[in-house]
Amino acid sequence: MQNFEFYNPTRIVFGPNKIAELNRLVPQNAKVLILFGGASAEKNGTLAEVRTALSQHEVQEFGGIEPNPTYETLMKAVELIRSEKLDFLLAVGGGSVIDGTKFIAAAVNFVGEPWDILTTHGAVVKHAIPFGTVLTLPATGSEMNEGAVITRQATLTKLAFMSEHVFPQFSILDPTKTYTLPKRQVANGVVDAYVHIMEQYLTYPVDGRVQDRFAESLLLTLIEIGPKVLAQPEDYDLRANLMWVATLALNGLIGAGVPQDWATHMIGHELTAAYDIDHARTLAIVLPSMLSIRRTEKRDKLLQYAERVWQITSGSDDERIDQAIAKTRAFFESLEVPTRLSAYTLGQDAVHHVVKQLESNGMVKLGEKKNVTLDVSQRVLEASL
Amino acid sequence: MQNFEFYNPTRIVFGPNKIAELNRLVPQNAKVLILFGGASAEKNGTLAEVRTALSQHEVQEFGGIEPNPTYETLMKAVELIRSEKLDFLLAVGGGSVIDGTKFIAAAVNFVGEPWDILTTHGAVVKHAIPFGTVLTLPATGSEMNEGAVITRQATLTKLAFMSEHVFPQFSILDPTKTYTLPKRQVANGVVDAYVHIMEQYLTYPVDGRVQDRFAESLLLTLIEIGPKVLAQPEDYDLRANLMWVATLALNGLIGAGVPQDWATHMIGHELTAAYDIDHARTLAIVLPSMLSIRRTEKRDKLLQYAERVWQITSGSDDERIDQAIAKTRAFFESLEVPTRLSAYTLGQDAVHHVVKQLESNGMVKLGEKKNVTLDVSQRVLEASL
Numbered sequence: 225m226q227n228f229e230f231y232n233p234t235r236i237v238f239g240p241n242k243i244a245e246l247n248r249l250v251p252q253n254a255k256v257l258i259l260f261g262g263a264s265a266e267k268n269g270t271l272a273e274v275r276t277a278l279s280q281h282e283v284q285e286f287g288g289i290e291p292n293p294t295y296e297t298l299m300k301a302v303e304l305i306r307s308e309k310l311d312f313l314l315a316v317g318g319g320s321v322i323d324g325t326k327f328i329a330a331a332v333n334f335v336g337e338p339w340d341i342l343t344t345h346g347a348v349v350k351h352a353i354p355f356g357t358v359l360t361l362p363a364t365g366s367e368m369n370e371g372a373v374i375t376r377q378a379t380l381t382k383l384a385f386m387s388e389h390v391f392p393q394f395s396i397l398d399p400t401k402t403y404t405l406p407k408r409q410v411a412n413g414v415v416d417a418y419v420h421i422m423e424q425y426l427t428y429p430v431d432g433r434v435q436d437r438f439a440e441s442l443l444l445t446l447i448e449i450g451p452k453v454l455a456q457p458e459d460y461d462l463r464a465n466l467m468w469v470a471t472l473a474l475n476g477l478i479g480a481g482v483p484q485d486w487a488t489h490m491i492g493h494e495l496t497a498a499y500d501i502d503h504a505r506t507l508a509i510v511l512p513s514m515l516s517i518r519r520t521e522k523r524d525k526l527l528q529y530a531e532r533v534w535q536i537t538s539g540s541d542d543e544r545i546d547q548a549i550a551k552t553r554a555f556f557e558s559l560e561v562p563t564r565l566s567a568y569t570l571g572q573d574a575v576h577h578v579v580k581q582l583e584s585n586g587m588v589k590l591g592e593k594k595n596v597t598l599d600v601s602q603r604v605l606e607a608s609l
Numbered sequence: 610m611q612n613f614e615f616y617n618p619t620r621i622v623f624g625p626n627k628i629a630e631l632n633r634l635v636p637q638n639a640k641v642l643i644l645f646g647g648a649s650a651e652k653n654g655t656l657a658e659v660r661t662a663l664s665q666h667e668v669q670e671f672g673g674i675e676p677n678p679t680y681e682t683l684m685k686a687v688e689l690i691r692s693e694k695l696d697f698l699l700a701v702g703g704g705s706v707i708d709g710t711k712f713i714a715a716a717v718n719f720v721g722e723p724w725d726i727l728t729t730h731g732a733v734v735k736h737a738i739p740f741g742t743v744l745t746l747p748a749t750g751s752e753m754n755e756g757a758v759i760t761r762q763a764t765l766t767k768l769a770f771m772s773e774h775v776f777p778q779f780s781i782l783d784p785t786k787t788y789t790l791p792k793r794q795v796a797n798g799v800v801d802a803y804v805h806i807m808e809q810y811l812t813y814p815v816d817g818r819v820q821d822r823f824a825e826s827l828l829l830t831l832i833e834i835g836p837k838v839l840a841q842p843e844d845y846d847l848r849a850n851l852m853w854v855a856t857l858a859l860n861g862l863i864g865a866g867v868p869q870d871w872a873t874h875m876i877g878h879e880l881t882a883a884y885d886i887d888h889a890r891t892l893a894i895v896l897p898s899m900l901s902i903r904r905t906e907k908r909d910k911l912l913q914y915a916e917r918v919w920q921i922t923s924g925s926d927d928e929r930i931d932q933a934i935a936k937t938r939a940f941f942e943s944l945e946v947p948t949r950l951s952a953y954t955l956g957q958d959a960v961h962h963v964v965k966q967l968e969s970n971g972m973v974k975l976g977e978k979k980n981v982t983l984d985v986s987q988r989v990l991e992a993s994l
Contacts, residue, residue: 225849227624232617238866239612431846433830434853441822448818461816464610468819468866477862481623481853 225432228481234368235394236471240460242396243270246277246314249356249394254312257305258285259325261317268404270360274316284308289317292496292503293324294377295339302331302338305353313355315392318409319364322357323372326390329353342374346385356394360401362467363413363504365420365474367395375497381585382493397471399463407454410466411559412504414450417470418443418555419507423486424479426515427592429524432482439478440532442469447533451558487590488514491601494581501568508556508563513607515549517600521593565609575605610817613866619753620779621856625845627781628655631662631699634741634779639697642690643670644710646702653789655745659701669693674702677881677888678709679762680724687716687723690738698740700777703794704749707742708757711775714738727759731770741779745786747852748798748889750805750859752780758878766970767878782856784848792839795851796944797889799835802855803828803940804892808871809864811900812977814909817867824863825917827854832918836943872975873899876986879966886953893941893948898992900934902985906978950994960990 237245250256256278258271265271275283286301304310305328315325329352331338340348359367366372371386402410425439446469453462472478491514492506501509519526523541530536530548539547553563565574579602582588590596596604622630635641641663643656650656660668671686689695690713700710714737716723725733744752751757756771787795810824831854838847857863876899877891886894904911908926915921915933924932938948950959964987967973975981981989 225623225846225853227627229620229622231620235614235616236865237614238610242612431850433833433850434826434857437826437830438823441819441826445818445822461610464866465816465818468610472819480621481849 225481226430226483230476230480231388232368232391232476234392234475236368236397237394238397238464238468240398240400242398243273243358244277245396246274246356246358247280249396250278250281250312250314254281255308255310256281256283256312256314257301257310258283258314258316259289259301259321259328260285260287260315261289261291261321262287264404265316265360268360268401270316270358270401274314274358278314284310289321289324291320292373292375292382293320293327294375295327295342296377298324298327298331298374299338301328305332311353313353315355315357316360318359318361319366322359322366322392323364323374325355325357326352326366326372327374327385329355330385330387330390339376342383342385344385345383346387349385349387349389352387352389354393356396357392358396358398358401359467361405361409361413362402362470363409363416365417365471367392367397368471368475373493380497382497397467399460399467402463402467403458405457407457408560410454410457411561412502413470414446414453414466414559415508415556415561416504417473418446419488419504419511420473421478422511423488424482424484426522426525426529427483427485428521429528430482435478435480435482436528442473442478443533445469447555450555454559483592485592487596487601490587490590491578491582491604494578494585494587498577498581499568499570499574505561508561509565509608510604512549512553512563513604515552516546517604517607518591518596519545521595563608565605571609572606575602575609578605610866611815611868615861615865616773617753617776617861619777619860621753621782622779623782623849623853625783625785627783628658628743629662630781631659631741631743632665634781635663635666635697635699639666640693640695641666641668641697641699642686642695643668643699643701644674644686644706644713645670645672645700646674646676646706647672649789650701650745653745653786655701655743655786659699659743663699669695674706674709676705677758677760677767678705678712679760680712680727681762683709683712683716683759684723686713690717696738698738700740700742701745703744703746704751707744707751707777708749708759710740710742711737711751711757712759712770714740715770715772715775724761727761727768727770729770730768731772734770734772734774737772737774739778741781742777743781743783743786744852746790746794746798747787747855748794748801750802750856752777752782753856753860760882765882767882782852784845784852787848787852788843790842792842792945793887795839795842796946797887798855799831799838799851799944800893800941800946801889802858803831804873804889804896805858806863807896808873809867809869811907811910811914812868812870813907814913815867820863820865820867821913827858827863828918830854832940835940839944868977870977872981872986875972875975876963876967876989879963879970879972883962883966884953884955884959890946893946894950894993895989897934897938897948898989900937901931902989902992903976903981904930906980948993950990956994957991960987960994963990
């Protein structure tokens with residue numbers, strides 16, 4: 225096992241009708257800014273519930289945070305908070321609203337140009353104003369971690385930052401709030417969580433027995449519930465399991481003490497930036513080819529994955545690996561999430577364009593062994609055509 | 610899945626040589642009291658390492674915290690802290706030292722008689738002085754939870770309390786510090802962790818798929834490493850896995866959103882109080898009979914346990930349950946932990962004595978369904994003769 229530090233102080237409040245507890249969870253004298261995205265939080269009644277729960281608090285609102293939250297939009301919220309002297313944030317939404325809120329929380333009292341928070345990947349963050357979240361979309365895990373991804377619209381630069389100061393103080397997870405989500409967003413959430421787990425699991429063995437088994441537990445659960453969650457949107461237990469899996473997929477636990485990859489994410493980010501493909505859908509395109517192309521260095525874990533997650537025990541090593549990758553691809557496709565660039569009418573030109581972007585963003589040594597060069601990325605993308 | 614709240618702000622610092630980081634982890638101007646138990650922390654060099662790491666801090670020491678820490682001893686530490694105006698505690702040891710430190714932390718600034726902290730099970734605790742731990746014995750999970758068990762020597766009363774104010778701020782887990790532990794203590798630790806998991810897992814199904822699989826992950830790992838950990842005391846990865854499993858076995862995670870039992874623990878506590886049998890060893894006596902006697906209400910989970918943890922798939926329901934319980938018993942015995950009262954030359958008289966103690970301590974409705982009456986406890990103990 226590798227050495228590690230694990231720290232996660234976010235309080236999870238899980239269950240139906242838990243939004244009513246905001247009155248207890250938000251400090252009494254706080255001046256609150258509620259942040260949200262588009263119209264769905266209003267339409268499905270979540271915002272109304274939040275307003276009712278905070279009726280004894282001083283509250284303002286800021287809507288319009290985009291699916292890939294932009295620095296430009298978020299800085300408007302920063303200005304509002306500064307001018308109104310607000311001191312507590314409440315993100316109501318999915319990963320984008322929460323990611324955006326993390327950046328805002330760190331930027332409000334930041335001395336200097338807040339974009340530096342992103343170019344330093346969070347190193348310059350010394351404090352942040354406190355915030356909580358009401359999660360409406362299980363997918364990114366942002367509700368219980370310290371990371372965020374922000375896009376600068378002017379330059380189409382997408383950068384991540386991490387800081388212990390931006391753990392949410394609390395996150396309310398009410399599975400019933402996901403009942404009205406479009407099927408496509410739920411499917412994306414399943415894939416997003418799946419690939420988060422794979423990035424922390426499918427590397428090389430370091431005898432992290434609990435980490436491996438916990439990762440496999442989450443994968444097995446997603447495989448079990450994935451198609452059902454889409455077919456039965458108002459099944460409470462299915463939605464509850466999805467919500468808890470997606471949170472645990474990226475809260476630091478399964479990645480503590482083991483190597484991590486993240487090459488699939490880095491290439492996926494460029495596909496989103498260039499062609500506006502949903503984040504999770506880019507991962508579904510890249511992951512199967514990534515595993516196939518890097519099968520030699522990942523052999524031991526691929527064979528473990530084949531056996532423990534997909535119960536594949538017969539055939540040669542390469543046959544079992546091929547089967548496991550094919551099963552992974554078929555799982556994504558069963559959720560109506562395509563796994564080929566051709567599904568988006570992208571071809572060899574796109575491969576070259578994305579490789580160029582990777583180069584200009586310095587993404588030239590990716591993966592757990594820093595050996596995913598531009599050449600490897602190109603082969604991965606070509607295998608995804 | 611049941612509703613839940615999960616909160617755990619303890620920072621885990623895991624790996625060899627991490628004690629040196631105390632200098633960073635303990636606040637700069639803190640006046641520190643180092644707390645420990647017997648001579649082993651001195652003998653194995655852990656205390657020396659701690660002193661070196663804290664050489665730039667103002668430090669005092671308090672030794673002699675017993676295996677079942679007593680109120681009487683702990684109150685002496687409370688007086689020392691009050692008179693010397695110390696403001697940070699560092700527990701160096703296993704669960705007993707850490708449990709004792711939690712009580713001390715809550716008692717120092719408590720207004721009134723600190724024993725009330727225990728009679729109210731922690732409800733009266735409004736704050737505690739901050740503390741960290743250096744764990745030397747993987748077993749109880751106290752290093753990453755908010756609970757403690759304290760004994761009042763004068764009356765032989767053993768009471769537990771829980772409070773969010775007594776989460777350790779940090780815990781240093783250095784697996785190499787366990788190399789010199791006596792075999793018996795390591796075996797006890799394996800059994801203690803195993804039964805902690807079972808108390809949160811072996812109840813009735815609520816479709817907590819991740820909780821179930823995480824619990825099974827920890828059980829499978831203990832079964833895999835248990836005998837090896839005893840045979841190869843200086844195998845780093847085995848000790849690292851044991852340490853991380855024991856912490857995760859009782860940090861709130863696997864019990865969040867599912868029913869919990871704890872009847873085995875309550876009966877075990879009385880066996881320790883009456884006959885001074887090591888805590889873990891009392892659990893090994895009680896658990897197999899507890900599962901057997903309550904097999905009807907626990908049927909679904911017993912069958913799941915048989916299949917997923919012990920790979921038992923053939924035979925009638927009762928045969929599979931019997932096999933799973935027999936395997937559990939054999940596992941404890943393989944660690945040289947006896948599973949019968951007779952191993953301690955205790956017979957029917959002891960059964961009656963323990964049942965009387967349960968009655969006088971109000972332990973008359975135990976278990977996840979509050980249906981473990983004195984009669985059931987008696988049958989469990991008789992089945993353990």
